[in-house]
Amino acid sequence: MTSILITGGHSGIGLAAARVLAAQHTDLVLAGRSVERMRPVADELRARHDVSVTMLTLDTSSLTSVRTAATQMRTMVDSGEVTGLDALVCNAGGRFDGDVSYSPDGYETTFATNCLGHFLLVQLLFPMLTGKGRVVYTASGTHDPDTTDGRLVGRSVEPDAIALATAGKDGAKPLPAGKRYTTSKLCTVMYAYELNRRLRKANSPVSSIVFDPGAVPETGFLHGMPKPVQWASNTAAMKWVMRRIGATTSDAEFSGASLAALAADPDHANVSGTYFQAHDRTLSPVRSARLSYDERRAARLWDDSKRLVHLTDEEEAAQLR
Structure with a gap:
């Protein structure tokens, strides 16, 4: 029996998904x-x-941690402790409020955590996926500046990997936290689409899917916000307001089950x-932001990432075998 690896599978939406998968007798790797x-x-x-549940130490903000985790995963597969992967669920991430900060590699923390870590992880673990495996990315409807979700958090900006990784350096004014977050999620959608294009070109049976879980206030997403904001976000009145203004709303149980599906x-x-969205207890394929379909920008984002x-040609080639 093969397994499904979930980054951030021990909390929030990832935990809800892990519980559904385990109830379906699926072995798991929690990262x-x-x-x-x-x-x-x-x-x-x-x-x-x-079920078998294996734990893998992984910090997606650190490229060294990602490479160490990938090596450990290869060892577990080679030894038979884990018999392969049916899916790789790139779910971990966060919003980092306050002053701009940087990862151990010197990259802006939001972009490093939400984008670069998962980008590298997919490249390194891809050879361990089964023939019809899946890569599932957790994104956010906030990536689309033409929606209520995007306007509420902060309109995403140009998906330029170099500029995002070095934001706030050399005296440059950093982006606000909301824009750092929404742009990282725009990049996540574009990674998923670009991976799909490359897989189709290589006639690979592996799937690349992207998922918007909707606004789920009962998860830890708002932990950096003021306490009154955290409290208000989880009240029935606030949920009613969010629905009235057109925000994409969900709950941890439904979004977790959708991610598992x-x-x-x-x-x-x-x-x-395909881009899927959980909204009002319905999972549907929907259109993502207009910019997310720009193939030229996506190819540049991929190459700059x-x-x-520091991905080698050999590591990338292994992805398409």
Whole structure:
């Protein structure tokens, strides 16, 4: 039996997805920064569903951590501890409010965590995917500046990997936190589409899917916001307001189940290159931002990201074998 790897599978939407998958007798690899936080979840899933749950230490803000995790994953596959991957779910991420900060590699933290870490992880783990495996990216409707979601958080800007990675350096004015977040999610959508184009060109059966879980206030997404904002966001009144103004709303249980379905359900076996959205307890394929379909920009984002993560030609070639 093969497994599904979920980054951030021990909390929020990732945890909700992990619980659904475990209940379906799917073995899991939980990837996250803290073994101490992952362990209770792994113990719970093993006890309730008699599945294999492996923990993988991974910090997507650190390229060294990503490479170490990929090496450890290869060792586990080679030894038979993990028998392969049916899906790689790139779900971890966050919004980093306050002053601009930088990753251990010197890249702006939001872009490093939400984009570059997963970009590199997909390249390195791709050879471990089964023949009809799936890569599922958790994005956000906030990436689209023409929607209520995008306007509420901060309109995304040009998906320029070099500029985003070095934002705020050399005296330049950094982007506000909201724009750093929404632009990172625009890049996530574009990575998914560009991967799909490359897979189709190589006649690969692997799928690349992108998912907007909607606004889910009961997750840890708002942990950096003031306490009154956190409290208000989870009230019935605020949820009503969000729906009235046209925001994309969901809850952790439904969005987690939707993420699990995109990773494993046979109904989603042939939807590569599609953007799905969870809204009002409905999962639907929808259009993403107009800019996300720009193939020239996506190719440049991909190539610049390759350079930023120091991806070798051999590592990228392994992706398309």
